[in-house]
Amino acid sequence: xxxxxxxxxxxxxxxxxxxxxxxxxxxxxxxxxxxxxxxxxxxxxxxxxxxxxxxxxxxxxxxxxxxxxxxxxxxxxxxxxxxxxxxxxxxxxxxxxxxxxxxxxxxxxxxxxxxxxxxxxxxxxxxxxxxxxxxxxxxxxxxxxxxxxxxxxxxxxxxxxxxxxxxxxxxxxxxxxxxxxxxxxxxxxxxxxxxxxxxxxxxxxxxxxxxxxxxxxxxxxxxxxxxxxxx
Amino acid sequence: xxxxxxxxxxxxxxxxxxxxxxxxxxxxxxxxxxxxxxxxxxxxxxxxxxxxxxxxxxxxxxxxxxxxxxxxxxxxxxxxxxxxxxxxxxxxxxxxxxxxxxxxxxxxxxxxxxxxxxxxxxxxxxxxxxxxxxxxxxxxxxxxxxxxxxxxxxxxxxxxxxxxxxxxxxxxxxxxxxxxxxxxxxxxxxxxxxxxxxxxxxxxxxxxxxxxxxxxxxxxxxxxxxxxxxx
DNA sequence: CCTGGCTCTCAGGCTGCTCTAAGGTTTGAC
DNA sequence: GTCAAACCTTAGAGCAGCCTGAGAGCCAGG
Numbered sequence: 001x002x003x004x005x006x007x008x009x010x011x012x013x014x015x016x017x018x019x020x021x022x023x024x025x026x027x028x029x030x031x032x033x034x035x036x037x038x039x040x041x042x043x044x045x046x047x048x049x050x051x052x053x054x055x056x057x058x059x060x061x062x063x064x065x066x067x068x069x070x071x072x073x074x075x076x077x078x079x080x081x082x083x084x085x086x087x088x089x090x091x092x093x094x095x096x097x098x099x100x101x102x103x104x105x106x107x108x109x110x111x112x113x114x115x116x117x118x119x120x121x122x123x124x125x126x127x128x129x130x131x132x133x134x135x136x137x138x139x140x141x142x143x144x145x146x147x148x149x150x151x152x153x154x155x156x157x158x159x160x161x162x163x164x165x166x167x168x169x170x171x172x173x174x175x176x177x178x179x180x181x182x183x184x185x186x187x188x189x190x191x192x193x194x195x196x197x198x199x200x201x202x203x204x205x206x207x208x209x210x211x212x213x214x215x216x217x218x219x220x221x222x223x224x225x226x227x228x229x230x231x
Numbered sequence: 232x233x234x235x236x237x238x239x240x241x242x243x244x245x246x247x248x249x250x251x252x253x254x255x256x257x258x259x260x261x262x263x264x265x266x267x268x269x270x271x272x273x274x275x276x277x278x279x280x281x282x283x284x285x286x287x288x289x290x291x292x293x294x295x296x297x298x299x300x301x302x303x304x305x306x307x308x309x310x311x312x313x314x315x316x317x318x319x320x321x322x323x324x325x326x327x328x329x330x331x332x333x334x335x336x337x338x339x340x341x342x343x344x345x346x347x348x349x350x351x352x353x354x355x356x357x358x359x360x361x362x363x364x365x366x367x368x369x370x371x372x373x374x375x376x377x378x379x380x381x382x383x384x385x386x387x388x389x390x391x392x393x394x395x396x397x398x399x400x401x402x403x404x405x406x407x408x409x410x411x412x413x414x415x416x417x418x419x420x421x422x423x424x425x426x427x428x429x430x431x432x433x434x435x436x437x438x439x440x441x442x443x444x445x446x447x448x449x450x451x452x453x454x455x456x457x458x459x460x461x462x
Numbered sequence: 463c464c465t466g467g468c469t470c471t472c473a474g475g476c477t478g479c480t481c482t483a484a485g486g487t488t489t490g491a492c
Numbered sequence: 493g494t495c496a497a498a499c500c501t502t503a504g505a506g507c508a509g510c511c512t513g514a515g516a517g518c519c520a521g522g
């Protein structure tokens with residue numbers, strides 16, 4: 001660790017900024033702060049931080065919009081801070097582009113732990129969404145939004161593609177219906193979680209997959225679904 | 232990656248150079264900079280860069296003139312940085328010779344993406360930079376900013392050409408409306424993103440393209456648009 | 463100052479996807 | 493074997509997302 005890690009903390013409440021700053025600097029990290037959304041974007045552009053700790057509730061443009069703008073030029077890890085606990089599962093929605101989230105009030109030690117975990121995570125070399133990932137006979141190209149099965153193109157709807165992409169992003173990992181709703185449908189979806197079943201059914205049909213003996217998407221009874229790892 | 236890619240960045244504003252340098256070096260590219268037109272030509276001659284990022288507004292001789300002089304001895308990829316306020320006609324006439332362009336203010340991230348796209352693009356016939364790229368019946372000449380459909384010239388407005396050029400730059404890749412706005416209009420554009428639809432509609436009409444059965448620009452529902460790859 | 467061309471906003475119409483609801487099927491416990 | 497819970501499937505109404513046309517503003521050139 002030669003170059004110090006730079007962290008940008010964004011919150012409109014000064015005490016929270018001070019608290020965060022204290023804990024992060026104790027880790028040997030360099031901390032810059034911003035009190036509004038616009039300021040945050042400017043500073044992010046100027047100082048190119050490695051990590052951004054971002055409150056969602058901000059005066060002016062909100063945290064999600066700040067995130068979008070920062071994402072336009074930076075691959076920094078972003079941790080969202082939200083105060084409404086009922087939204088917490090949903091805030092994690094990767095659709096928003098965040099890497100992690102915390103619910104306020106949070107413990108500063110938890111924040112430090114999360115940042116450490118992020119920094120440990122290998123970065124897929126700067127915004128370079130790999131061409132196409134191959135999973136057995138299934139090739140998935142994120143940038144083209146195309147899927148081919150044994151070389152034959154499969155036509156998926158937007159939701160089906162997003163669902164598949166989400167599952168494929170971490171093969172072998174079980175996603176609950178709620179997690180899938182949060183990440184694919186977004187944080188503000190309301191409705192029956194078994195909607196996932198419907199789209200998964202359509203997806204399986206198009207992939208020629210059988211629910212009782214799946215090659216691609218396995219059902220984990222009582223838990224959710226997972227994409228099969230290549231054997 | 233045997234020999235590092237060399238990039239020459241030209242701008243009279245020091246902060247912008249620093250920003251660009253930071254992002255490009257993070258890609259593992261070697262960056263040299265110039266702050267004026269004359270300096271740019273000299274350095275280009277001395278260091279033989281693979282890519283030149285060139286601001287149009289320069290003290291002394293402007294970017295167009297720099298481009299002309301560099302073209303005299305180099306076929307490096309050239310990306311022009313234009314500002315939205317500049318007269319479109321002027322740009323239409325003078326960008327001839329550039330391989331790509333970005334509208335200021337741009338996000339450094341976009342710049343990296345554009346350079347990557349250029350480097351991925353196979354150089355057609357050394358020393359004789361491509362006359363026009365051919366996509367089915369559509370010939371697009373970036374340098375003359377002209378388009379012909381089955382040999383017949385098509386008259387496009389500046390925006391229409393820019394939009395087409397952006398889509399064509401990476402055939403098959405899906406661009407979201409937001410991405411197109413960021414890259415063609417600049418990141419400070421405010422307004423409804425469906426503005427893209429309008430210009431795309433005009434573009435399609437001029438290309439004789441049908442939205443429901445497109446030969447050139449496909450709609451990817453819920454995601455954006457993409458230029459069809461040659462089958 | 464007028465004219466023409468381009469950009470952008472707005473609203474209506476259409477297509478096809480999404481979601482709901484209900485019934486059928488499988489799984490696992492007893 | 494029986495039952496309930498969990499899961500899968502189907503079908504259709506509603507609506508989101510997309511396309512297009514019309515027109516108001518804006519700028520450049522005459």
